[in-house]
Amino acid sequence: MANPNKAKGTQWESAIRDYLNAFLTLVDAQGKFLDPMNGLNVRRAAQEGARDVGDVHAAPFVLEAKNTKTPAVPTWLRQAEVEAGHAGFPYGVVVRKVRGQSVAVGRVHVSVRTWTRIRLALGMGTSEFRGLYGWSVSLRGLDTSRWYLTTTLRDFAYLLGDYRHNVPGVNRSAVL
Template sequence: MANPNKVKGTQWESAIRDYLNSSLGLVDERGKFLDPMDGANVRRAAQEGSKDVGDIHAAPFVLEAKNTATPAVPTWIRQAETEAEHAGFPFGVVVRKVRGSAVAMGRVHVSVRTWTRIRLDLGMPTDEFAALYGWSVSLRGLDTSRWYLTTTLRDFAHVVGDYRRIVPLGVSARAVR
């Protein structure tokens, strides 16, 4: 019998992937890819080798999916950023399931550094970026490495779509450092 936590994690990853593909207009009404060879398709990552490359690839983002009762957001963000680096993507983010809510209400967490890099690539002022995509700030004490920003998966889908429209995949000079 499969590990029940592994099954829950896999279901959450698949729900995120399916939601993003639908929101980004990459699938038909049955969930079938419009163009299976399109590099913009959101996919669950196959693990290769010893370095984890994250759970979901939604270029230019690597998503680390979390379906747990106890949050450890700063630790998860560091994990996501490391996995993005392993995968060769500029941004690592965490998507945490909200119990009893639709997939769209999942919480997307990013570091202040990642948030700033995305905002600058989009050429948006801080206030406009925060308001347009519903970002809220979590400050954890004086240690800035524990500070992060949060939005919903619904709003993050708009971030992904807008980023892809404004910054062609593989082009961002500022994002890849």
């Protein structure tokens, strides 16, 4: 790959995909899908031009992977939510690489609106949801559109598994 930044981004996307598939026991010890047709397998999305559908699909989430030195989380969150809509998924989140750390400690960012929608779908109160999945709040000035919540990819993996197991209407056999 000629562009080194694109190569770093692709590596990060693949690391996220591989981590989530292993965590959710969707792959064997060699990383091969147990059921290649399972719609719940976490996959890197094919690029679709102007109507980008995000980097990684982990139904019901579209993950926008970021491996950059300088954060721009509110902008990335708006991008992730638009791309989730393009892909037909209800939630868009951002996963940012933490330099020199394992993939499990990557930072998952969600908007306040998305966080609330996920919490309500799980039927949890604010304190329970925040504590169970290790969320921390980032408030950026008085503009609430710039506020977001953050957890680790490890805690997000637990959330993803719990969401898939507990939320009615999750189609466990759909091919995405």
